[in-house]
Amino acid sequence: MKVNLHPREGLLINAFLLIFFIHKAQTGVGIVGLPRIVYLEAKHDAWISVLLSGVLISVVIWFMVLMLKQYDSADLYGIHADIFGKWLGSLLNIIYMIYLSACFFMIFMNYIEIVQVWIFPNFPTWQLSLVLILLAIYAVQGGIRIIVGVAFLAVVGTVWLIFILLVPVKYADATHLFPIFNTDLKHIVKGIYGTSLSLMGFELLMFIYPFVKEKKKAFLFATIGNIYTTIIFTLITMVSITFFAEDSLGRTIWPVFSMFKIVRLPNLERFEFIAVSFWMLIILPNLCAYLWAASKGFSRIMNKKQKHGVWVIAVLAFGVSFFIQTRYQMNLVTDYIAKIGFILSFCYPVLLSVIVLVKKRFTRRKKVNVQRS
Secondary structure: OOOEOOOOHHHOEOHHHHHHHHHHHHOOOHHHHHHHHHHHHHHHHHHHHHHHHHHHHHHHHHHHHHHHOOOOOEOHHHHHHHHHHHHHHHHHHHHHHHHHHHHHHHHHHHHHHHHHHHOOOOOOHHHHHHHHHHHHHHHHHOOHHHHHHHHHHHHHHHOHHHHOOHHHHOOOOHHHHOOOOOOOHHHHHHHHHHHHHHOOOHHHHHHHHHHEOOHHHHHHHHHHHHHHHHHHHHHHHHHHHHHOOOOHHHHOOOHHHHHHOOOOEOOEOOHHHHHHHHHHHHHHHHHHHHHHHHHHHHHHHHOOOHHHHHHHHHHHHHHHHHHOOOHHHHHHHHHHHHHHHHHHHHHHHHHHHHHHHHHHHHHHHHHHHHHHO
16 A cells, blocks of 8 residues: 555646635534533533533644644554554454544435435435435546535535524523533543544645645645534534523524524524435535545555445445434444544544554664664
8 A cells, every 4th residue: 555645637626725624524414413412511611611512623624634744644544554454454454444434424314314304204215315326426537626615615605504503693592601611620531531522624735735735835725614614513502592491492403493493584484494404415525535535545454445435335325224223223333433533533543643643753763873883
């Protein structure tokens, strides 16, 4: 396996597009239930946990970029091969490929559950999963530039949903946020952990990095994308805390869609139907990015064409969807993937970056000693 990738000029993207890519990779189905998850841990200080989680992610992104800068143009698959050798490196790459494929599966299955609960209770799971998977395949077959383009259009096409939050703000009670910093540190940290599971997606920077033109600007624009996501998540959490009564937020599974229920437009009583439908545009870049990264691993490990990996992963995900029959099963799968994702997205990149820095420094010193002798 080649350590460094050198994509042709036509496949490269401008660094500023990382803002849209990272933001859409982080924003998906997790945001609709985030306020409840964090509130259960940190109560009315949940917004602080969300804010601190964004700061933590910026630190992790810094470690990622620091590691990636040690190479000419390598992704995580190549770094594994360089640091750990053929066999252990391939094992770690397979683990990441399975994790990315599992995230792809988790995203479209959770969205299908939302559609079935809010719009079409009797809609067959396999039909909607087939539509979502085929859309993702179509985009991924076009290459990374198409995926980034989808992310850009998704941001532009759904930014108006943020302004819909002004409606529940009219009925909000700001006193629900006080007293600030009243929650103990233990629960704030638990809230950070809960938020982190919904903000995952930034780890895809380790796979798209070789396709960025101005690599020196990767950290800046990736961080801006994360800051933008953090601000939106924090605002949504604050609005949810102030809108719902003291304990009702903890009992509301999808508080964002529940707040949309109060929106009334001419000739449209159920605005949440529109919101759920538009959410497909929000999760589509999510699906495409994870499927692309997983299939890239397939081609790197198996030395096959990436399009073969796309179809293998898509068919397997579609087949597994038939085994998820209940909400309890989906919650169980989501929890397992989220816990594994915390390790692979937050903890492991920091550890790996330290290992890379130590090895590179040792290698440079060894070369200097050889030249002197």
